[in-house]
Amino acid sequence: DAKTTQPPSMDCAEGRAANLPCNHSTISGNEYVYWYRQIHSQGPQYIIHGLKNNETNEMASLIITEDRKSSTLILPHATLRDTAVYYCIVRATFSGNTPLVFGKGTRLSVIA
Amino acid sequence: GAGVSQTPSNKVTEKGKYVELRCDPISGHTALYWYRQSLGQGPEFLIYFQGTGAADDSGLPNDRFFAVRPEGSVSTLKIQRTERGDSAVYLCASSPLGTGTDTQYFGPGTRLTVL
Numbered sequence: 001d002a003k004t005t006q007p008p009s010m011d012c013a014e015g016r017a018a019n020l021p022c023n024h025s026t027i028s029g030n031e032y033v034y035w036y037r038q039i040h041s042q043g044p045q046y047i048i049h050g051l052k053n054n055e056t057n058e059m060a061s062l063i064i065t066e067d068r069k070s071s072t073l074i075l076p077h078a079t080l081r082d083t084a085v086y087y088c089i090v091r092a093t094f095s096g097n098t099p100l101v102f103g104k105g106t107r108l109s110v111i112a
Numbered sequence: 113g114a115g116v117s118q119t120p121s122n123k124v125t126e127k128g129k130y131v132e133l134r135c136d137p138i139s140g141h142t143a144l145y146w147y148r149q150s151l152g153q154g155p156e157f158l159i160y161f162q163g164t165g166a167a168d169d170s171g172l173p174n175d176r177f178f179a180v181r182p183e184g185s186v187s188t189l190k191i192q193r194t195e196r197g198d199s200a201v202y203l204c205a206s207s208p209l210g211t212g213t214d215t216q217y218f219g220p221g222t223r224l225t226v227l
Contacts, residue, residue, distance in 0.1 A: 032213065043116070043203050043218030044155065087154055093212025099145060099168065100216060102154025 003027065003090045009107040012082075018075040020106050022088030025069045033064060034089040035073045035099065037082075044087065044102075047073065078110045114138065114172030115150050124225045125194055133189040133222045141217075143167075143210030144187050146179055147203040149221070154205050160172045161187060162210045191193035 005023040010016040032051050036044040048062045055062045061074040075082055087105040091100050117136045125131050137144050143162055147155035157171040162180045181187040201221040207214035
């Protein structure tokens with residue numbers, strides 16, 4: 001079972017920041033937080049990942065709380081093309097490669 | 113560069129038939145993964161290859177499902193005696209090294225429909 005909890009759906013106005021929350025209260029010290037998204041009829045696309053520090057790349061920012069029990073993915077200026085299902089995944093890495101365990105994700109609708 | 117490709121994009125078959133789904137990973141990627149996605153659900157892990165060998169096949173639902181990667185690049189997922197419950201999108205992903213923090217790159221999937 002997925003170790004994360006996400007709201008099933010969210011709306012965001014085009015051009016505004018989209019803030020997608022994720023709870024992972026049982027996360028272990030050496031587990032990373034990964035975010036993927038899946039646009040309709042496509043495979044999942046990697047967005048960003050982090051351990052405990054905040055991370056930023058060309059797609060998004062990831063804010064992880066100090067106790068690491070929750071995180072927020074931020075899309076700073078959402079566009080219509082950002083409409084997708086966003087998956088927050090906790091991934092153990094200490095024992096080598098592990099598969100991604102997806103939950104149901106958050107369906108983000110960006111509205112013009 | 114070329115991403116992960118999967119063929120066919122759609123496959124319709126009848127209950128009881130045998131099907132093969134093909135995945136071409138990104139060139140040079142050591143690790144290859146198969147996932148299955150049912151309608152309204154997130155992808156579920158099936159099997160993972162490191163090179164030619166199956167490093168983890170714990171997600172295969174039963175012995176009707178089998179996958180191979182004989183030369184460490186292309187992989188084929190094989191399903192025998194298909195059932196209606198096998199209908200889903202089958203996703204393939206690859207990653208460069210197969211390490212714990214490797215990013216997995218997904219293909220577009222094969223939509224399998226069992227009538």
